[in-house]
Amino acid sequence: MHILLSHSSGEPIYVQIERQVRQSIMRGELKPGDPLPSIRQLAKDLGISVITTKRAYNELEQLGLIESMVGRGSFVSGANREMIREQRLRAVEDKIRELLEESRGIPLELQELMEMIYTLDKEERE
Numbered sequence: 001m002h003i004l005l006s007h008s009s010g011e012p013i014y015v016q017i018e019r020q021v022r023q024s025i026m027r028g029e030l031k032p033g034d035p036l037p038s039i040r041q042l043a044k045d046l047g048i049s050v051i052t053t054k055r056a057y058n059e060l061e062q063l064g065l066i067e068s069m070v071g072r073g074s075f076v077s078g079a080n081r082e083m084i085r086e087q088r089l090r091a092v093e094d095k096i097r098e099l100l101e102e103s104r105g106i107p108l109e110l111q112e113l114m115e116m117i118y119t120l121d122k123e124e125r126e
Helices: 013-026 039-046 050-062 081-104 110-125
Strands: 066-069 073-076
Touching: 013 050, 013 081, 039 050, 050 066, 081 110
Parallel strands: none
Antiparallel strands: 066 073
């Protein structure tokens, strides 16, 4: 797991960690059952406070994305597959909205856009 922190972004460090882990789970890079680094190890790796790392893990646990077990560590949860799917669908919808907005600025008809998507999908599968 690779996390990049920005101390100048204005976004709290724990939020940056939570967001990046959440995105990795949503993209399927982290799968149900995958172990996460211990809170102490992640804090050491990132050069931050254990309290900050613990807060990020608590946020992820409240979202149902990870499960923490005393003595065993933290793991990606398998219980919320439907929620993860919904969040991923929402992300796709947002990208489609951006695509539609951009295509309207060209202008590009919906049928042309659909043909482009179909062609690109076909090329990717070959």
